[in-house]
Amino acid sequence: MTTSERPSAMAYSAENCTVGRAMAVLGERWTFVVAREVFNGVRRFEDMRERTAIPRQVLTDRLRLLVEQGVLEKVPYQVTGQRPRHEYRLTPKGLDLYPVLVAIAEWGNRYLADPEGPPVEFVHRDCGAEVHTRFACTEGHEFDAVRDVVPQPGPGARLREPA
Amino acid sequence: MTTSERPSAMAYSAENCTVGRAMAVLGERWTFVVAREVFNGVRRFEDMRERTAIPRQVLTDRLRLLVEQGVLEKVPYQVTGQRPRHEYRLTPKGLDLYPVLVAIAEWGNRYLADPEGPPVEFVHRDCGAEVHTRFACTEGHEFDAVRDVVPQPGPGARLREPA
Numbered sequence: 001m002t003t004s005e006r007p008s009a010m011a012y013s014a015e016n017c018t019v020g021r022a023m024a025v026l027g028e029r030w031t032f033v034v035a036r037e038v039f040n041g042v043r044r045f046e047d048m049r050e051r052t053a054i055p056r057q058v059l060t061d062r063l064r065l066l067v068e069q070g071v072l073e074k075v076p077y078q079v080t081g082q083r084p085r086h087e088y089r090l091t092p093k094g095l096d097l098y099p100v101l102v103a104i105a106e107w108g109n110r111y112l113a114d115p116e117g118p119p120v121e122f123v124h125r126d127c128g129a130e131v132h133t134r135f136a137c138t139e140g141h142e143f144d145a146v147r148d149v150v151p152q153p154g155p156g157a158r159l160r161e162p163a
Numbered sequence: 164m165t166t167s168e169r170p171s172a173m174a175y176s177a178e179n180c181t182v183g184r185a186m187a188v189l190g191e192r193w194t195f196v197v198a199r200e201v202f203n204g205v206r207r208f209e210d211m212r213e214r215t216a217i218p219r220q221v222l223t224d225r226l227r228l229l230v231e232q233g234v235l236e237k238v239p240y241q242v243t244g245q246r247p248r249h250e251y252r253l254t255p256k257g258l259d260l261y262p263v264l265v266a267i268a269e270w271g272n273r274y275l276a277d278p279e280g281p282p283v284e285f286v287h288r289d290c291g292a293e294v295h296t297r298f299a300c301t302e303g304h305e306f307d308a309v310r311d312v313v314p315q316p317g318p319g320a321r322l323r324e325p326a
Contacts, residue, residue: 007204014214016282018271019199019264020192025275026267029183029190036182040314041170051177051323070274093274098309099296100266101182104189107259108181109317111233112188117318119179124300125311133262133296134305137287142297142305146261148288151203154272155280160214 009151013158025069026097030054032104034062035094038072039101040120043087063088071097103133172314176321188232189260193217195267197225198257201235202264203283206250226251234260266296 014020026032030052037048048059066072071094074086090097102122109118122131135149136142177183189195193215200211211222229235234257237249253260265285272281285294298312299305 007206007210009200009203009205010210010214012282014196014200014282016277017196017199018275018281018283019268020196021275022267022271023192023195027190027192027195029186032186032190033177033180033183036180037172037177040172042172043170047169047173051173095309096270096273098312099298100263100270102298102312103263103266103296104185105182107263108185110259111256112181112184114179114319118181119175119177119317119319119321120181120314121317122312122314124298124302124304124306125313127300127302127304129300129302129304131298131300131312133266134299135262135265135287135294136297136305137290137292137294139287139290139292141287141290141292142299143287146258149261149265149285149294150288151283151285154282154284156277156282158282 011159012153013160016156016158025065025071026100028062030058031062031065032101034059034066035071035090035097036101038088038090038094039098043089044085045088066094069093099133102131106132174322175316176323179319179321188228188234189263191225193221194225194228195264197222197229198234198253198260199264201251201253201257202261206252207248208251229257233257262296265294269295 033052034048037052042048042051049056067074070091072088073091075089076084076086078084105120105122123129124131134142134144196215197211200215205211205214212219226235230237233254235251236254238252239247239249241247268283268285286292287294297305297307
């Protein structure tokens, strides 16, 4: 193509992009892997260490970040005969990451699984059938096709300062 | 709580986790921000540079990673009177990341937007209503509740070596 036309997005600032902000929280391999562990019911530091082999300091840092961000909360527990400890639980803000997890797993399962198939599948509790994400609009239409979804400037859109 | 019971996920290896593998591709702030730009129609290096302020070398590296991973492809173009260049387009594998983008934007818009609201909204092409992700199973049931989705070992699940 020979056009020199500029995409409309160029008119808008990306500085307040909430995808960028979300990825600043999630956008590091181990951070979301830690969230995945908690979604899988692995809530304790030593269990996460054992299953993920994340370096201790990295795991400590990522857990702190997720607690600071209100994605996880620390809940005390005590194993009989041992000292009190705490485990990590998802807050409502953390639970709201579940569609992100399922969407990422769906893509990973499609393109990055070993030949024998995905290690984890998400199924519908009621019927046991495999779950995937799809799109729905507030008018109640449901669809899968990417082309049916259009990004448009929202109430917080900012025009860019001319460079 | 005083249980010392271990979560069932502890029995399984996380080494072939496709979420971990997906995040190894996406799990770095700038990588997904680059994908976001292309989804927004910003396909050219200098335009991405200008809009995102990603350091040149970082942008070069992330674009290379996404091309190597088959998420983006380079397509040549020429502006009349200028030297031939190339721009970046989403491959089918890249387009399949759209539900991930929408799910991340949905979470970011809910929790990380400025007071005036989200900078970008995703709307249904046909009716203009706001789009969100939801869950559907292969039996055709549709639902939003996280509790209706259950992770279970898939065909590629591996039991962990006893530590």
